[in-house]
Each structure stands twice: as structure tokens, then as C-alpha cells.
Amino acid sequence: MKNSIAERVADFLKQFPPFNMIETKSLLKIATQVDIIYLEKGDALFNKGDGFHEHFYIVRNGAVNLYHNTNTAKHIVGINDAGDIFGVRPLIAQENYKLTATANEESIIYAIPVEIFKSVTHNNVKVYKYLITAFASNTYDPYTAEENGKIFVDYLPNTTQDIGNFQTADYTKSPITCLDNVSLKDAALKMCEHKIGCIIVVNTEKHPVGIVTNSDIKNKIATGKFSIETAVTNIMSSPVITEKKDITVANAQLVMIQHSIGHLCITRDGTPNSKLIGILTHHDILVTLGNSPSVILKEIKRAKTTRSLRKARLKANTLLKSYLEQNIPISHVVTIISKINDAVNVRAIDLGIKKMSTKPPVAFSWMSLGSQGRKEQLLFTDQDNALIFDDVDETDYKKTKDYFLELARHVTKTLNKVGFEYCEADMMASNTEWCKSVSEWQAQFKDWIFNPNEKAILLSSIFFDYNYIYGDKSLVDTLTDTIYESVKNTTVFFRFLGKDALKSPPPLGFFKQFLVEQNGDQKDLFNIKSKALMPLIDAARLLTLSKQIKGVNSTYERFEKLAELEPNNKELFDSCAYAFKALLKFRTKQGLLHDNSGKFIELASLTKEEKLKLRRCFKPINEIQESLKFRFDLKNVM
Template structure:
């Protein structure tokens, strides 16, 4: 006689490791022995220092929090295993396991572990990995149900990955006092055979001189070698604590355009210097890294050369994705490379025009590029702002020619022309600062559907090249206009709710009902953009500028609104998962990754996506309440 309950349990478990490694007969044998348990919210499954149960556990429905005293260590949801380590150790429980909501839990007999270990190598590796690490994947919010040590792609010889390891730095930096001369410092550098010297005061770093400073400031005659080192030192220095990772070092060097980081006792400029980390130190760790690509970009003399570098960057990004590097690291690295390529395209175009710049200007990345969230090569979105001038027509003509040259080069690199012409070569988006201000004011004080859409795109701008002061003036004008017309935020709020939560009443994915993508799920419009739009709206309501990325906006919102921090953190996690999922899908299909064929997803991926949708629903509910939108919908 068929055991229907056991088959239902089997059908559930086979979607999760280590059970997905087992044969049907092995899994059926275990399923017939499983105890089905029900817990109400707040119930303990086991307590800290409690004697070992005869079971380890899997969450069927609901959620279980693992606590050390009152500190939440981890949260387990559908398919997650807990209580396993204690079974392997055959010792007391080290944590409290508490039902976070009504939950159904499968209790799996401890003796079945012996069967798993003996009979199945892959399951054996999973269990041993659990015992060895005592943790799921450290980015488990992105990869529920998998262990870090179980990711075969992270085996030591699988790749050249080094970004999350601690960077090795020189623990005996050469230093000097601010009162010595440049000549004296140069002699010290020469005798020590080093390319930099740190100027310290009371053992604290106040500046740095490198070979580059000597070439550009002394050899050119700008300064005399008899002057004090303070005359040419770069200050303030950029400091980090001892345990800086390779990725953090790379990002800092790329963002600040520097080649040396000072390592101090507490990571601040006000504490004792303990070491120095150079770009060379990073390159020694591995040759194929972002720093090398940035150097190649700076040396590139044509768009075709930049195209080849971009292909390397895309390969680097693909490797990062495959190695499960955190999405935040990946976006920072790829954005820095994209910005460097754009800067080089601009400089090459300025040189080609062979004309003197008529006035100062700033180049802006907008949309996903402006938010530093563009991983896959999609179309380019950019704009240009120039200083107010009297002969506007002549100046605009120059910047339109410059923009066209830049857009053409970016197209060669791999960024397709924007179909909607959201590019600086379009006269609409190449304006003086006063014209941008007037345009923003018009959008804000006379909003309609088209203008709100433009706000969503252009209010995510990011400075790339030129005069940053022009961008600050633009930002100030936005907040000034909003202060005088606060109802604008309500219009933006209504627009942020244009896409409902991605699940239907029956918890099915909302898919496209017609067109080329019929029955496919639009992960951008239905899941990613609602999070993006809400973050933009909420950060604008706090009048915060210069924070453009969605994750950074939610992090700042968590600081500003501690009562909503849990919600904002869940939005960050959901966004990370969705962005990674879209990128993986795009790499697999060699497209934008926007449309997902749900029926081709495995159960784990469907559950992973569905887990992201609650924050989407909750953040939209917060927007609806805060901006009093119920009556407007």
C-alpha cells in the first residue's frame, strides 16, 4: 500500500541539499521515518544547553530563528536544515531554535545521517562541510539551503579568486617628519629603494609622497627640492584597518584614483600607522584583476582597444558571479571599470576635436549606470551639463559634437545606443546648468506620467567626469523645487506603485499576458524596479543627495529610520538576490536577463525568487501609507 504522506515528504525534500543527492529509494526510506511537527509562533524547537534530540530538522513551512541568548544568529525558512551540527557533535545544543511564525517542521531521525554518509559521497561532503564550517554560505540570504564549503566552484584550484581574502601589506613603512626637505625625503626613498614615503606626525599619517609626485611636482620645476615635504605631499591619506580585503583595497584605489593605502591601528587617520598597501601588492596577488584593467584603460588610444578591455571586464564579472562573490563588491568593481572607460572615451574625444574647451562641463551617467547597478552590457544612458555662458548656441554645438564622439566610442566598446535617445548627444539632454534647473523645476511642479518617468531616470544621475560643482548645483535645485511643491513626492509615490507585488492572489508569478514575452516573468519591471523606485522616493523625501545606488539608499534609510531598519535590510537582501539572478540569467542566455521563463526554473530558484517578493510588497505598503496614496490609487 502506498504511503502518501511519505511520498509528499519525499517530493518536498528532493528539492533541497543534501536530499537532492539521494536516490529515490534512499529518500523514501528516510521519508517514512520522518516526524511531522507543528509549532506556534514563539515555541522552542530546542533550547541552548538542552540535551540532544534524536532528530535534526528541516523547515517545511514557516520560519525558525536561531538565537545565541537573545541575539539572532540565523533565520531558517523553507528547505533549510538546523540542529544538524549538534547531532554530528553528539553534544548539547549551543543555540535556541524558536519558531518565528506558525511553522511545520520535519524531524529527521539522527541515525539516518549514518546512512547518508556511508552511501552517498556528495551528501557526505555536504554534511561534513556543515560540521566543518558551522555555517551556511555567508551570503545565505542569496543562496538559501547551500553551504559555503559545499560550493564546488570555490574549491582552491577552481579559479584565481582572491578578492575576499585579506590583503598582505608592508608592515615596515618608510616614514619621515613634515619638517624635512623634499631632497632629504628623496634620498631616504632612494636608499630604501621604495616608491613612496609617508609623512607622519606623532606616528599618525598626514600625507604621502610617491615617485609620481617627484616627477610631476619637482622634475617639472613647480617646486624646489629645498621646500618641506608638506609642499608636495598628497593629503589627507586614505586609511583602512589591518584586515582590509583585496576587494576593498581595489575599490578604494579605483574610487580615489590612488596607488597606496595607509593601514592604521583602528583604520582612521587619527590612529597610529602600522603599514602601507600598494597597488603593486595587489597585482602581485594576481595579475588578472581590476587594477590591471584600469591601467590598460588609461593607456588605451582607441575605442577598439577599450572594447577588448571591456570584454576582459565582462569575463571578470562572469567569474565573480560564478564564484558567488557578493553583488555589492561586483557592482563596485564593474562600475569603477565602466567609469574609467567612459572617462577615457571622453578624453580621447576631447583630444580628437582639437579645440579648446569653451567652458567647464560635467558628464553624467543616468539610470542603472548612474545607480552603479549595470553589470550586463546594455544600452548607454548619459547626459551632459555645462556652465552657464552668454554664447550658448556656440557652446552647445561644441558639446553636442563632443557627446556624439563619446557616444560613438561607447557604442564601439559595447554599450549600445539608447533606443529612446537618453544620451548626451541628444540636444534635450545636453544643457547648461540653468537649463537643467529649469527643466527639473518644470518636471517637479507640473508632473505628468512622462515627466515622472524622466525623473525616475534622471534623478539617478552620477558624476563621471568634469566639474562636480555643476552637479551639486543641479542636485540643490531638485530639493529646492520639491520643498516648494511637496505634492510631487505623492506623484512619484503613485508611480512607484504602478507595478503590483509580483505574486497573484494564488501565489503564482505574474507573467506577461501578451507580446513577444508572453507567459514570461519580467524580473526588472515587476521585482527590481519597485525596490529601486521606492528607495529613490524615500531618499528624496529625506533630501539626501550623492547616494545613488539602491542598496546604499536602503542602508542610509535604515540609519535615518531605525524603526524600519529590518524592512530596509530585507529590501537590500532581496535586491542583491534579484540583481544576481537577472545577471546569471542574462549570462546564460546572452541577453539582458530581463524576462524569465518560469516553467524552466527549478523549484529552488522559484522559491528563491518568491522569497524576494515579500519585501517588495512591504516596501510598497510603506510608500502607500507614508504618502497617503490609498485615495489616489
């Protein structure tokens, strides 16, 4: 005989995660054991400090408030409405409740028995991934050392293919070697005998000291620079980069990119001072991942036309999509795509210089600004850049500036054809306002700092996130020193920056609804850039400037550095870093899905799980903004 009540419960549950991840037969098994609870407004389901129940809960009708109680007051943490789960602590932490759950209105609650739920979902990874996220979302103070690894489970592999990328790289064991006292001729003969393209040079203790490749022989022996009888140590590349045998494929790829190498020596303890046990090559990585940033970087460096440069950069989008599908950690993804974007800029400048009638008249430096300056430009968004040139005599100034403006026009045009749109506000080096001598730039930043107003803060918020790309780095260093010396002597500027950082409060209304655009073409869309990412970006910039932190541009790296410097605020800063990475990953996925910048999101297209993850990332925004109010005396700023 059918149980019509259980069927109705199951029909409701299957609309919402994680129950929509459970097969019908198992869901019915759960539904037959569900307790149905009726609550009047104000009734408590559980209180802070209560021992955990044998159930967790989902709202059928009505709404349930979650409170954090203190000795003097109670603070509402969230409101759960139809389809929201809460009270998941028995499943995850098995400890007393940290919140109080009270009916906000007349409500019907389904109580899901923990044991029966566990019995039918014990092998369902997706279900537990969702529940851990929900647990974190309903935790008052979730950013503890024990829970950090659970909250952002998006970064962990959850399929066979994903796990493969995080397993130990398959390196070549017992690599062919030669001693460091042999001749190049002997080493080359050994390479021919074994039909290999490189040989590892080791000392008598079998520690790796160098590597010889076919390219070394071609460039140093065939050209006549050295005799074939020369010692192998004269032409080997040294020192070698070494790693432990348990390095993952993803990490090995990142190391190769960072050091611009194609071979990693595997040693017993991961250092050059231990025995060589294997070699991992770029080819091994390429075979595993099926696509290689190293290959893309080579194509970019060799590109002779804008068309070939665009073709190479487009491959990075395919790579980006693949990385996100494989759940490669976003920090790795950011590093790789930023390296590719920088290489595109460098090549565009090289091509631009070739189009000029003469070489640059004086030293100059090209800077990327905004998201690329922070190394956070994963998608094709607009370009923001600036140019600094060395000071010249007044009589040569116009001619020098005209040269660099023409060069900048070539470069920005190339970048536009590659796929980076022109900046709508014309914040590009091709604009005379953003192409200046080093002394002019110093004066400009001093003016922004000592005479702040809304326009100055708007511009400085973009220009303070700059990154050296090309040319004479000392010019950028000089500018950086000027900025940090200037901000030592002002508090007004920080207050203006602080006010700007508070302009977008956490993007949730009182009843947990997303704050969407109210009019225009984007009506009812959620602006993840301005409402979620920018508050964290602005806060990180302000704090690093005030703490005199140089050379750290990435938002999440800024928060991580702040966590180092202020251990007492480590949990807050770590939570901001994690939230930013999760939001950046979410925006990038949306942009790839809809072939746009990912800036505006149609909330109706998101699953309940995706909305939950977004809400989870908004909590640190409120915490960091409250911190800014206290630090910079902004308590009355709205």
C-alpha cells in the same frame, strides 16, 4: 534485504535541494528514518507557539499553507507544494514555531528527523546554506538583527578560494622607511640600496607621514622643480592612507580604488597616529586576485582610440564575472564597476572634445541617467545621459547648443562602440531634448514637478536618477537645488510618483507561481527588471525625494540612509536594501551566463534553490508598497 519504501522516499528526495546535495548512501540513511504523514484538508501539522518538533518537513503530494495568526485574523504567508521544505526552525533557531502549518488540500508529507539529518550532513556547507535560506523564506518576520546575517548567505564565502579573498591581506612587514628630516638624496640612496620603488616617510615616533615613489623623483627632481638635496617632506605624497593589519584583500582593493593610490600603510591601530608596521601595495593585490581594476582604470585613462577604450572596458566584464564567482560582496562589486563605467564616460568625452574644432564655448556638465546614474549598471545595457551647459545670450544660444549636440554625438557614438547600446527612446545628450542650458533644465524639472502626468512621471523617473560625470559640477548642483526646493511645494507630484511605484505588485501569484510575460517574444519569461528591481528602485527614489535626501543615488544606499533616518522602520528598509542587492546580483549572473542584459529569465532553467532565493527577495516589495500607500494616501490605487 532492500527497503523499497525507503528507496522510493530517497528517489523523491534526491530531486530537490538540499537532498540533491547529499550522497546516495547518506540519503538512504535519512530515508529509512522518514515518517510519512497523511493530512486531510484543514488538518494542522503545527500551530504558532508550539514547541519545535524533532522533524522538519517536505511536501510529497498536495500543498500546505503557512499562516500568521493574530487575535483577529489569520494571514496566509505562503503555500508549499511538492518539493517545498518548511518547518526548518528546529535546525536553525531551535525555538517555538512562529507560523501555523495547515493542509490546503489532501496531502502527503515526509517528516525528516532532525538528528539523523544533522549526523549525515554536519560537514556539508551547501546543505546548510540552502536550509538557512529556506528558513528565512518561511519566517514571518525574518529581518531581525540576529537573522540578517543568515538570510543573504550568498554574500559569504563558501569555498577555499572565496575565503582567501576575505582573509587578511598579505602585506610587507618591516617596510623601509626614512625620517621626515632627511634629504631626498638620502632617501633615494636608501631606495637604491634596498632595490625598492617607494619609501615611507615617518616621524620620530615612527608614525607614517608621507610616501616617496620613483614617480615623485622623476616628476619633481628630474624635471628640476626641486634640488636633490631638498627635504623629503617637500616632494612626498601626504597624508598617507592607513589601515589596520587585519584588512581583507577585497577591502584593501576597494580603498585603493576609492583613493586612487597604489600603497596602503599598515599601522597598529589603523590610523596615521600610530606606529607603522607594514605596507600593502597594489602589486600584492594584483598577485592575489589575478586581475586589477586599478590596471583597467589606467588603461581607460590612457586610451587614445575607441578600440583601445573598448578593449579596456571588456576586461571589466571578466573582472565582474570573477568577483561574482568569488562571492565578493555586491556592494564592493557595484563600487568598482561604477568607477570603471564613469572612467569610460570621462575618457569618451575627452576623446570627443579632441574631435571638435574648438574647445567648449562655455562651462558644461555631463550627467549619466537611469541605472548608471544610480551606479547600478554592471552589464552592458543601453546608455542614458544628458548634458547641461551654462546660460548664454540669446544670440549665442543656437551656436552653443549646436556645439554641444555635436560633441554629444561623438560621445554617444564612442560609448556605443565600446558596448553601451543606444537608448531606444533616444534619452541621450545627442537628442536636442536632453541637451539644454541650466535654466532650461530648471524649467523642465519644474514643469514635471508642478504639472505631473504619465509622460512627465515616466521621464522624471529616469532623469531624477542622475549622476555628475564630467565638467562643471556646480551646474548639476544648481539643478539639484532647484529640484529639492520645488518638491517642497507639492504633494500632487508625490502622489503621481507613488502611483507609478505601485504599478508592479509583488511578482508572485496566490499559489507562489512567478508572474511571467503573457505574450510577445518574451512569453513565459520572467522580467526581473520591471517586476522585481523597478518596484524597489521606484520606492527608494520617491522616499528619498520626499525626505529631501541629496547625494545618495544608489537604490540600496537610499534604503540604508532611510533606515538611519527612521529607526522605527529600520528592519523594513534594511530588508529592501538586502533584497535589492540580491536581485541585482542574480540579474547580473544571468546576464553574464546568457551574454545579455539579464532582464528576462527563463524560469525552467533555474534550480529550485534559485527560485527559492528569488521568492525570498519579493517579500519586501509588498511591505514597502504597503508603506507607500499609507505615507502618500494611495490606499485606493491599484
